[in-house]
Amino acid sequence: MDNGQNLVRERDIKLGDVGHTIILENEHVRIWEVRLEPGETIDFHMHYHPCVIISLNGDANLVETIFGDTRDTFEPMGKTLWFGDPRPIHRLHNKSDVTYVSRLIELLHIEWKIDGTMVKGSLSAAETPDGSKAPELSKEVSDALEEILIQTDDLEWSPKSLDGLYQKMLWRNEATGASIALIRFDKGVGIPSAHLHASNQFMYCLKGKYRYIPTGITLVPGSYYCNPKGCVHGPTIADEDSVFLEIYDGPHYPVKPDWYDNEEDAT
Numbered sequence: 657m658d659n660g661q662n663l664v665r666e667r668d669i670k671l672g673d674v675g676h677t678i679i680l681e682n683e684h685v686r687i688w689e690v691r692l693e694p695g696e697t698i699d700f701h702m703h704y705h706p707c708v709i710i711s712l713n714g715d716a717n718l719v720e721t722i723f724g725d726t727r728d729t730f731e732p733m734g735k736t737l738w739f740g741d742p743r744p745i746h747r748l749h750n751k752s753d754v755t756y757v758s759r760l761i762e763l764l765h766i767e768w769k770i771d772g773t774m775v776k777g778s779l780s781a782a783e784t785p786d787g788s789k790a791p792e793l794s795k796e797v798s799d800a801l802e803e804i805l806i807q808t809d810d811l812e813w814s815p816k817s818l819d820g821l822y823q824k825m826l827w828r829n830e831a832t833g834a835s836i837a838l839i840r841f842d843k844g845v846g847i848p849s850a851h852l853h854a855s856n857q858f859m860y861c862l863k864g865k866y867r868y869i870p871t872g873i874t875l876v877p878g879s880y881y882c883n884p885k886g887c888v889h890g891p892t893i894a895d896e897d898s899v900f901l902e903i904y905d906g907p908h909y910p911v912k913p914d915w916y917d918n919e920e921d922a923t
């Protein structure tokens with residue numbers, strides 16, 4: 657994937673940072689202030705980490721990619737943006753008559769290479785488009801697979817904060833949120849609300865009868881079910897004690913659903 661790194665080299669452009677001032681940095685996050693007076697532009701830059709951007713003040717901005725594409729954005733106070741995927745090298749221009757101020761929170765556990773692929777560990781200077789030092793990961797992300805054999809009968813069912821829902825986690829990638837688990841619903845229990853997932857979800861029913869109430873889709877032993885990222889489904893009900901193998905290829909939810917008491921249960 658070309659994020660514009662070739663153009664950066666050809667034009668000998670010196671990339672800047674994603675923000676102006678680092679307000680806080682620890683092993684998990686780096687929080688920047690972005691501040692653009694009317695008419696100002698932040699230098700072309702590359703985002704090496706997923707980030708959340710929260711506007712504290714602003715109005716009309718313009719995003720311009722290194723390829724010359726432009727896009728108007730409206731970022732008044734409270735506007736929140738999520739960069740969950742790598743994007744082309746770009747710069748931001750404040751085209752309003754008010755100061756644009758935001759907090760940009762980089763999530764350091766995931767790091768993108770300049771070509772948009774995900775890596776663990778830090779980039780070497782040679783891999784950055786302008787030869788500058790890329791932000792370093794302060795925590796090693798370990799997602800290595802290893803040969804393992806788990807006898808799932810030997811694992812205890814771990815209750816979640818929704819009464820009657822249990823899991824046996826078999827594998828989880830802390831960097832991406834992907835997971836493989838056995839899930840058990842007691843009869844009469846279900847997910848109480850319509851909801852969507854932040855990644856693709858795959859289920860294989862081993863036991864029971866489990867129903868998506870609005871659509872009537874019902875899983876019985878041998879059923880395979882896929883719900884693509886972003887598709888709303890549910891609420892659900894287990895008509896019988898039900899057990900599934902459940903696979904997510906990324907984070908389970910965009911935000912913690914209200915039927916769970918804690919973040920861990922939502923992952």
Ligand SMILES: [Fe+2]
Pocket residue numbers: 674701703746748
């Ligand atoms: Fe940016």
Ligand SMILES: [Fe+2]
Pocket residue numbers: 847851852853889890
């Ligand atoms: Fe769901």
